[in-house]
Amino acid sequence: MAAEIGPRPRDRTVIMCHGAFDIVHPGHLRHLMYAKEKADILIASITTDEYITKAEHRPFVPQELRAGSLAVLEMVDYVVIDPNPTPIQNIRRLQPDYFAKGYEYFANGVPPKTQEEMDTLAEYGGEMVFTPGDVVYSSSALIEASPPQLGLEKLVALLESEGLRFKDLRQVLKNLAGVRVHILGDTIVDSYSYCSLLGATAKSPTFSVKHDSTERFSGGGAIVAKHMRSAGASVTFSTVLGNDELRGFVEFDLAQCGIDCLPVIDATRPTTHKERFISDGYKLLQVDRVDNGVISDKVLERLAEQLESTPADLVVFSDFRHGIFNRQTIRTLKKAIPANAMKAADSQVSNRWGNILDFVDFDLLTPNEREARFALGDQDSMVRPLASELFRRAHCKHLILKLGERGLIAYRS
Known part of the structure; x- marks a missing residue:
């Protein structure tokens, strides 16, 4: 110029x-x-x-x-x-x-x-x-x-x-067919119990409802596995389940989708279950049956063995903060990932403590804005400098900051 x-x-x-x-x-x-x-x-x-x-x-x-x-x-x-x-x-x-x-x-x-x-x-x-x-x-x-x-x-x-066309995106999706994906994550069974409101009880200010129906879904890391399978990948799912009725539900549901489920059964804890009671579209109450304690060394060892022995092109850590992942277990599990596999991680922060920066030196991290602010202790910065600082601190090759309906911001090394 x-x-x-x-x-x-x-x-x-x-x-x-x-x-x-x-x-x-x-x-x-x-x-x-x-x-x-x-x-x-x-x-x-x-x-x-x-x-x-x-x-x-x-x-x-x-x-x-x-x-x-x-x-x-x-x-x-x-x-x-x-x-x-x-x-x-x-x-x-x-x-x-x-x-x-x-x-x-x-x-x-x-x-x-x-x-x-x-x-x-x-x-x-x-x-x-x-x-x-x-x-x-x-x-x-x-x-x-x-x-x-x-x-x-x-x-x-x-x-x-980026020099791309729409047909290139379609080809990327087609290329997922047969890709070996190993997902390790917390399973959550999400139940929705639909009720009809009868009114308040006479003795106390309490709602009385009539149960109409209940729907159950495999959530948490299990829904990540189902999404990857629906995209065409060959999916193995490692998780921790209790020795209870919901264990059978999860195993059957994932088998129906063609997912190779490798649950480690821990009889000391329940399969994580979150039940919402809904009336006329409003959530009245949520009841969680959960043990958020850290998994035992024995369970950790078995999960690491599964990671190490299962061939994979991509390993995804799907962290919902229900016992599998913490700073110490992440180090152990990361070492067990096959050498040539791409490493991706996502850590959910809702009402549980979690920090995406625990997953250092991964190929891909996918936090949302709230999780990024939580990890950096920053509630004031605009999203671009926020994402840039998280990318710098995480030492990852790719970062996708999810912004809901506003889209996303992506960084790459």
Whole structure:
């Protein structure tokens, strides 16, 4: 860019604008048109996604799409995605004759950051110009009033940035067929007992309900195994079960799915069971039958033996904090993973203590935002710096920070 516009003094004047340009609106167009009238060449510089901190979920439009929205405008000659938190470095590098700011940066006093930009321009004789405020819009206000539906465009931009197409994603799923996956995790039997409300009892302020039906599902690490099996993988599942009725339910359910279940039976503890009582769509009560104590050395040894003796391309530690995993057992179990297997881990934090940073030097970690904040003791940071710090501390090759309906943030080494 610097070579194309040449050093000062130039035959043609250059003006530069900088901003997020999250949703390009008439105010932006007026700003850019005014700037172009002041010079021969207009450079539009945009802030990278990483440094937009106006709100938790911004930017709404990824940087590649924002740059493309400006590049198609006739008045814009060049678009720059600035990798720095402020435009100062690019001002020094490109040395535009003018730097254009909106009138709002001047009307109520010059902010410190704007003053820094003015001082940088003065270093080489550049000039700050303020565009009129006769057309006023706000990207933030527009997004809040009517959020655009850009999910598909964002996905396409992400794929293109990686040189991928949709058929490549389909091929990845097809390639899961036959992949040997060994999952080690806490099994939870989730029961939902549906009831009809009869009313309050006469002797105490207690609800009385009539039981209608109950549904049971294999949850915890077992549902992870079922998902991997439904994706086409060849799945082995190691877990700890009690010597009770629910043991038979879990073994039968997983066998029906084609999963090779290798339970270690511990008669001293029950199969973890969480039963919810529901009436008219409302959860009235949850009763847990669980022993969250640490597994015995004997059980740990048998689980390690299963890991070591079972060939696997991928080993997943599915930690629901019901006894299998803690800082000490993780070290033992990790050593038992076959040498060439990829290592992945997920640690759930709901009402139980757990820390994803106990799983150090794994190939993949997949915490959610709450689990990341818990691990780092950080309730205040924005999600990007939060994910970056977790990635640094975990020494993992890949990190996927799950954000629910907001999507995810992925890091890789």
